[in-house]
Amino acid sequence: MSITDILSAKDIDAALTSVQAANSFEHKSFFKKVGLSGKSADQVKKVFEILDRDCSGYIEEDELALFLQNFKPDARALNDAETKAFLKAGDSDGDGKIGVDEFQALVKA
Numbered sequence: 001m002s003i004t005d006i007l008s009a010k011d012i013d014a015a016l017t018s019v020q021a022a023n024s025f026e027h028k029s030f031f032k033k034v035g036l037s038g039k040s041a042d043q044v045k046k047v048f049e050i051l052d053r054d055c056s057g058y059i060e061e062d063e064l065a066l067f068l069q070n071f072k073p074d075a076r077a078l079n080d081a082e083t084k085a086f087l088k089a090g091d092s093d094g095d096g097k098i099g100v101d102e103f104q105a106l107v108k109a
């Protein structure tokens with residue numbers, strides 16, 4: 001499964017271009033631009049499985065920092081402030097990582 005099986009390469013390029021500057025990442029507008037907001041729960045789950053690089057069932061902070069690189073390997077890493085804000089937005093049960101239900105809720109929020 002590749003991310004471009006679910007999202008269009010054109011949308012990915014546009015979304016990544018919009019977050020090139022440091023501190024410009026904001027998950028809501030990124031999800032919208034990349035086309036994830038309009039996908040089914042099942043498709044969002046497939047994207048989650050790509051983001052969960054170590055297949056632990058959760059997206060941990062280190063995986064969140066490299067979030068953009070799942071869309072394109074040469075994308076930048078999120079900085080600490082962006083990563084923490086992203087985690088805080090998605091981690092509704094406060095366990096310090098994002099599960100698939102939390103990710104689906106975050107995408108649809």
Ligand SMILES: [Ca+2]
Nearest residue numbers: 052056058060
């Ligand atoms: Ca993981």
